[in-house]
Amino acid sequence: MSTRSPVLAAGCVLWRPAVSGHGIEIALVHRPKYDDWSHPKGKRKRGETAEACALREVREETGQRCELGARLPTVHYTVDGRPKEVTYWAARALGGTFAPSKEVDALLWLPPAAAGARLTMPRDRELLGLAVAISRH
Numbered sequence: 001m002s003t004r005s006p007v008l009a010a011g012c013v014l015w016r017p018a019v020s021g022h023g024i025e026i027a028l029v030h031r032p033k034y035d036d037w038s039h040p041k042g043k044r045k046r047g048e049t050a051e052a053c054a055l056r057e058v059r060e061e062t063g064q065r066c067e068l069g070a071r072l073p074t075v076h077y078t079v080d081g082r083p084k085e086v087t088y089w090a091a092r093a094l095g096g097t098f099a100p101s102k103e104v105d106a107l108l109w110l111p112p113a114a115a116g117a118r119l120t121m122p123r124d125r126e127l128l129g130l131a132v133a134i135s136r137h
Helices: 050-062 112-118 122-135
Strands: 007-017 024-031 036-038 041-043 064-079 082-096 106-110
Touching: 007 050, 007 064, 007 122, 024 050, 024 112, 024 122, 041 050, 050 064, 050 082, 064 122, 082 122, 106 112, 112 122
Parallel strands: 007 082
Antiparallel strands: 007 024, 007 041, 024 036, 024 106, 064 082
């Protein structure tokens, strides 16, 4: 059991009504440093709430403003031997413009099934499934 304090982070399973008018689309970001596809997320700044971090990270990584919806499970894993704790929400995109950066070089909006197939980590697929179920209610 590690005695090191966890890295605290927050993020969102970001969704919007599908452009087609049927169903929803999920935003996925590509991080070139890890060459992975994930939900937008990032480390909390000192004194920052999880909610504020999630909103900031979505804005920084996708260009989107968003409205937090249902809280999703907190995900726990280890990065370079240090525990990490990421708090997630389902969040509806309210608009914005994506600009590629060194941290995130691509943004995709995909139907849930395609998003699930594209996500790199199984834990992100679990969050996707929960967010999709919640968004249908």
